Amino acid sequence: xxxxxxxxxxxxxxxxxxxxxxxxxxxxxxxxxxxxxxxxxxxxxxxxxxxxxxxxxxxxxxxxxxxxxxxxxxxxxxxxxxxxxxxxxxxxxxxxxxxxxxxxxxxxxxxxxxxxxxxxxxxxxxxxxxxxxxxxxxxxxxxxxxxxxxxxxxxxxxxxxxxxxxxxxxxxxxxxxxxxxxxxxxxxxxxxxxxxxxxxxxxxxxxxxxxxxxxxxxxxxxxxxxxxxxxxxxxxxxxxxxxxxxxxxxxxxxxxxxxxxxxxxxxxxxxxxxxxxxxxxxxxxxxxxxxxxxxxxxxxxxxxxxxxxxxxxxxxxxxxxxxxxxxxxxxxxxxxxxxxxxxxxxxxxxxxxxxxxxxxxxxxxxxxxxxxxxxxxxxxxxxxxxxxxxxxxxxxxxxxxxxxxxxxxxxxxxxxxxxxxxxxxxxxxxxxxxxxxxxxxxxxxxxxxxxxxxxxxxxxxxxxxxxxxxxxxxxxxxxxxxxxxxxxxxxxxxxxxxxxxxxxxx
Amino acid sequence: xxxxxxxxxxxxxxxxxxxxxxxxxxxxxxxxxxxxxxxxxxxxxxxxxxxxxxxxxxxxxxxxxxxxxxxxxxxxxxxxxxxxxxxxxxxxxxxxxxxxxxxxxxxxxxxxxxxxxxxxxxxxxxxxxxxxxxxxxxxxxxxxxxxxxxxxxxxxxxxxxxx
Numbered sequence: 063x064x065x066x067x068x069x070x071x072x073x074x075x076x077x078x079x080x081x082x083x084x085x086x087x088x089x090x091x092x093x094x095x096x097x098x099x100x101x102x103x104x105x106x107x108x109x110x111x112x113x114x115x116x117x118x119x120x121x122x123x124x125x126x127x128x129x130x131x132x133x134x135x136x137x138x139x140x141x142x143x144x145x146x147x148x149x150x151x152x153x154x155x156x157x158x159x160x161x162x163x164x165x166x167x168x169x170x171x172x173x174x175x176x177x178x179x180x181x182x183x184x185x186x187x188x189x190x191x192x193x194x195x196x197x198x199x200x201x202x203x204x205x206x207x208x209x210x211x212x213x214x215x216x217x218x219x220x221x222x223x224x225x226x227x228x229x230x231x232x233x234x235x236x237x238x239x240x241x242x243x244x245x246x247x248x249x250x251x252x253x254x255x256x257x258x259x260x261x262x263x264x265x266x267x268x269x270x271x272x273x274x275x276x277x278x279x280x281x282x283x284x285x286x287x288x289x290x291x292x293x294x295x296x297x298x299x300x301x302x303x304x305x306x307x308x309x310x311x312x313x314x315x316x317x318x319x320x321x322x323x324x325x326x327x328x329x330x331x332x333x334x335x336x337x338x339x340x341x342x343x344x345x346x347x348x349x350x351x352x353x354x355x356x357x358x359x360x361x362x363x364x365x366x367x368x369x370x371x372x373x374x375x376x377x378x379x380x381x382x383x384x385x386x387x388x389x390x391x392x393x394x395x396x397x398x399x400x401x402x403x404x405x406x407x408x409x410x411x412x413x414x415x416x417x418x419x420x421x422x423x424x425x426x427x428x429x430x431x432x433x434x435x436x437x438x439x440x441x442x443x444x445x446x447x448x449x450x451x452x453x454x455x456x457x458x459x460x461x462x463x464x465x466x467x468x469x470x471x472x473x474x475x476x477x478x479x480x481x482x483x484x485x486x487x488x489x490x491x492x493x494x495x496x497x498x499x500x501x502x503x504x505x506x507x508x509x510x511x512x513x514x515x516x517x518x519x520x521x522x523x524x525x526x527x528x529x530x531x532x533x534x535x536x537x538x539x540x541x542x543x544x545x546x547x548x549x550x551x552x553x554x555x556x557x558x559x560x561x562x563x564x565x566x567x568x
Numbered sequence: 569x570x571x572x573x574x575x576x577x578x579x580x581x582x583x584x585x586x587x588x589x590x591x592x593x594x595x596x597x598x599x600x601x602x603x604x605x606x607x608x609x610x611x612x613x614x615x616x617x618x619x620x621x622x623x624x625x626x627x628x629x630x631x632x633x634x635x636x637x638x639x640x641x642x643x644x645x646x647x648x649x650x651x652x653x654x655x656x657x658x659x660x661x662x663x664x665x666x667x668x669x670x671x672x673x674x675x676x677x678x679x680x681x682x683x684x685x686x687x688x689x690x691x692x693x694x695x696x697x698x699x700x701x702x703x704x705x706x707x708x709x710x711x712x713x714x715x716x717x718x719x720x721x722x723x724x725x726x727x728x729x730x731x
Contacts (some may be wrong), residue, residue, distance in 0.1 A: 507671065509664070510574065560654050
């Protein structure tokens with residue numbers, strides 16, 4: 063029934079036999095307990111017959127993948143066989159391997175295992191080996207990545223950053239693993255200014271409030287008496303205390319999240335790839351082939367900009383999600399430095415951008431004010447309907463319009479473009495300042511679009527299409543002639559044959 | 569170089585696109601307009617001013633059916649040179665797309681059920697970017713076949729992975 067692996071096929075690590083059943087029991091635990099409780103309540107005694115089944119079934123199902131999954135490395139391919147009834151064989155030509163990512167959850171790490179994901183340039187087609195012994199996984203990764211390099215003389219030692227223990231110094235015979243960045247705990251100061259984790263916190267609070275509903279103390283009577291109690295004291299004090307509490311929770315959550323995610327963060331360049339490792343509980347190890355990196359994106363979220371922080375992502379082709387964050391929130395200078403090293407060019411991240419002018423500013427303001435006016439109208443209708451004081455609508459409307467004006471002005475200030483040598487640079491963002499840099503070699507087409515509003519004042523949106531990152535780089539609200547000239551300058555020869563003097567265009 | 573503009577691509581789409589666009593717009597708009605009228609007639613106790621809304625919907629539908637195909641026929645243009653594909657489309661907005669032929673990955677042609685009686689077909693050229701597909705709507709079916717054959721021949725000759 064179960065073929066023994068021969069012909070160079072190997073199984074996953076036998077420790078997977080522990081990993082999967084534990085995971086399966088973890089997943090099956092709640093349904094099984096619910097079922098057992100339900101059965102034992104309805105029909106006493108019968109449930110104990112089912113108990114062994116409930117325990118054995120997850121163990122059995124957990125063991126099956128290990129028995130049926132085999133992989134091997136031939137001279138030209140990686141092959142993975144899996145499945146019981148329907149056999150799947152995934153293969154990837156070795157010269158198509160673009161990235162090898164290692165990941166280990168806490169459970170993986172306790173068992174000394176790692177999950178290997180092999181990316182082959184086609185976005186969805188990733189080969190996953192879950193799980194190999196950590197040493198095997200690293201050896202496999204080095205083998206796969208080294209094959210792409212031009213042959214080096216002599217044996218080459220593995221120069222990996224081990225997951226545990228101190229970071230190893232590369233042996234002298236190894237290709238130089240150039241360190242680009244490592245965690246600096248003074249960067250923790252940026253953690254509270256990065257609002258990405260706020261969503262998680264809100265989600266957690268939502269879950270808690272679900273439980274809160276079931277708590278016996280929380281009924282209408284206690285609520286009312288509590289409310290009266292609050293009213294008796296100064297409302298302001300209560301609000302202040304709540305705000306301070308929320309701020310304290312946020313500080314703890316954001317700093318803890320930063321530590322968990324970026325623990326032992328290290329970004330190096332080796333084997334012609336960028337290689338990132340980090341994580342306290344779940345360790346991630348992400349590899350992006352250098353030749354596939356087409357650009358970078360630097361984001362300065364509005365709060366982080368106040369304290370001079372920035373984030374950096376690479377835009378690559380053939381990665382599952384083309385945008386890979388390669389730096390934690392860190393000082394702007396560090397982000398620029400690493401960005402320039404990745405791009406191998408100075409300038410794109412610091413060069414001044416060409417402004418888009420008066421009309422673009424008008425559009426930016428107009429766009430925000432239009433939305434604000436719409437909201438005010440909706441609020442006014444609602445106020446009229448529910449008979450709310452007009453004072454509130456007025457105050458809210460003024461606040462909203464001021465906010466819209468501020469956002470409009472800031473989104474105009476972030477707008478801009480530049481062409482620095484081989485790189486197209488686009489500035490964007492409403493509250494956050496985003497600078498996207500794309501190699502002109504990575505541009506595989508242009509889209510010039512104009513809405514009716516833009517046509518009236520001669521502006522256009524220029525999109526450089528690309529296979530990397532989000533697959534498009536947008537230069538927003540730029541004058542049509544400037545857009546066309548920019549496209550022509552960025553990709554010489556492509557647009558030229560479609561250009562004419564304005565008089566002939568009619 | 570700043571005082572040059574993008575010229576329009578060389579070829580218009582098939583003139584039969586006009587009646588095709590008109591018919592497909594008419595079908596879609598008729599459903600909306602009839603729904604509006606029926607709602608007005610069936611629902612009792614509508615305030616008087618709602619008739620204005622219904623009339624506006626009907627007027628917009630008529631204007632769309634009459635004007636859109638003509639404007640669209642003037643705007644839609646396409647051109648395939650030895651090095652690039654260039655199209656212009658839209659009727660209220662404008663959109664020009666250019667892609668180098670060396671980066672083209674697939675060439676598809678499509679003929680909808682409603683396009684068949686008019687002898688029309690559309691071509692879609694895709695590149696490695698999800699943001700970059702170029703569609704030439706409503707070509708004469710024979711022209712479409714020729715263009716597809718030509719594009720396929722050119723792209724088959726290039727061996728790059730086009731990213």
